[in-house]
Amino acid sequence: MKLIVGLGNPGEKYAATRHNVGFHWLCRLAEQLRITFKSEVKFHGLCANVVFDNEQFWLLKPQTYMNASGMAVAALSRFYKISPDQLLVVHDELDLPPGTAKLKLGGGAGGHNGLKDIITRLATQDFWRLRIGVGHPGNKNEVVDYVLxxxxxxEALLIDDAIQRSLVIWPLIASGDYTAAMHKLHTKQKEL
Known part of the structure; x- marks a missing residue:
């Protein structure tokens, strides 16, 4: 893993929204690692460079708003020659209930505009996703209002719990042991 991206919208107005789960996850990881983000204009986001187990990787919080997240991801990926299979995108997932977290490689955007833009700008769907469940409002016409x-x-307590559980497996993700990470994450949820 060379790049971990947390999706969200910049600004205080959006800080506590369901759509900012990816930002929350990345901020928690940064706290654990005792690192701070700095603004990188050329990467359209807040970035941090991390060395863990002698491996170097980047953390990125795009500051372009959700619908243009791919601009930041593509800029950093191209500059550091990071291939899509070395990328993890952490995002909110409507199709999973609060309290659920799932790791997977590839797939469509599922209506998520941040993922849609990343897929378009990278010209591939083949990157890792950590999907943090936020639930669905039950009516597709209410989705935008719901995530914002x-x-x-x-729900917040359940989402926080999913973030905590998924942070436990990040060393496995960072080292590229995705099978073990998925097993540990998905098995823990079944036990609850």
Whole structure:
């Protein structure tokens, strides 16, 4: 793994929304690693360079708003010659209930505009995704409003728990042991 991207929207207005789960995950990882992000204009985002187990990788929070997330991902990926299979995108997932986290390689955008832009700009779907469940409002016409608002208190606790559980496996992801990471993450959820 050479690049971990957390998706979200910049600004205080969006900070606590469901759509910013990827930002929350990445901020927690940065806290664990005791690193800070700095603004990188050429990468259209907040970045941090990390060395873990003698491996170097990047953390990226795009500051382009969700619909243009691919601009930041493509800029950093191309500059450092990071291939899509060395990329992990952490994002909110409507198709999973709060409290669920799933790791997978590839797949479509599933209506997620951030993923859609990344797929378009990288010209591939073949990158890793860590999907943090936020649930679905039940009506597709309510999705935009739903993701741009904070979760209810009980949902927030479940989402926070999924973030914590998925952070436990990040060393396995960083080392490229995706099978073990998926097994550990997906098995833990079944036990709950």
């Amino acid at each position: 608002h904070p979760p209810r208190k009980e």
